[in-house]
Amino acid sequence: MPRKVSVAGGRLKYVQEISVGSHVLQADEPSDAGGDDAGPNPYELLLSALGACTSITVQVYARSKQWPLEGLHVSLSYAKVHAEDCANCDTEVRTIDRIEVEISLRGNLSEDQRRRLMQIADKCPIHRTLTSKIEILTRRAGSAQG
Numbered sequence: 001m002p003r004k005v006s007v008a009g010g011r012l013k014y015v016q017e018i019s020v021g022s023h024v025l026q027a028d029e030p031s032d033a034g035g036d037d038a039g040p041n042p043y044e045l046l047l048s049a050l051g052a053c054t055s056i057t058v059q060v061y062a063r064s065k066q067w068p069l070e071g072l073h074v075s076l077s078y079a080k081v082h083a084e085d086c087a088n089c090d091t092e093v094r095t096i097d098r099i100e101v102e103i104s105l106r107g108n109l110s111e112d113q114r115r116r117l118m119q120i121a122d123k124c125p126i127h128r129t130l131t132s133k134i135e136i137l138t139r140r141a142g143s144a145q146g
Contacts, residue, residue, distance in 0.1 A: 015039070047076040047099065050126045054101065057124035058117050062107075069117070070107035076100065099130070 007027075009016040014035040018025040027045055029035025040048065051074040062069035080095045103121055105114055121127075 012036070012038070018045075043078050047078055050099065050101070050124075050130065051076050053124040053126035054103070054121045058103070058105075058121050061120045062113075062117060065113075067109060067113050067117075068107045069105060069109060072106060073104040074121075075102045075104075 003021040006019040007016050008019075014029045015038045016027040018027055025045075026039030027042060028038040029041055031037045033041075035041075055072055055074050058072055059069065077100045079098050079100075081098045082095055101121070103118065105117060109117070
């Protein structure tokens with residue numbers, strides 16, 4: 001079960017202190033957006049979560065099959081694109097969020113193994129979360145409702 005995440009901000013412009021268990025991270029906005037670039041921006045953190053989950057999922061699957069995966073590299077990018085540029089979109093919205101994931105697999109893998117690992121990559125829990133309907137409930141701390 002994931003640990004609770006806590007985010008505190010307000011002391012230094014847009015710098016946010018993120019606490020996850022005993023781990024502390026920082027997030028910020030880049031200089032050109034008014035931040036100090038003291039850490040990844042929120043979209044970069046989102047991509048990091050997807051990339052890490054994808055990599056772990058592929059590694060776990062390859063190990064369970066005892067396939068010779070020696071390593072992998074996951075590269076991700078995010079952009080808003082015009083809906084007209086999206087062949088698989090069924091939306092009235094003019095722009096959509098697009099995440100592109102590129103995976104490099106290292107090891108003496110057959111073409112069938114490589115193909116299967118690419119299918120498994122899209123089954124990581126974060127990928128499934130991002131492609132499903134998500135409900136986010138925001139409330140003021142200390143209150144039972146909004």
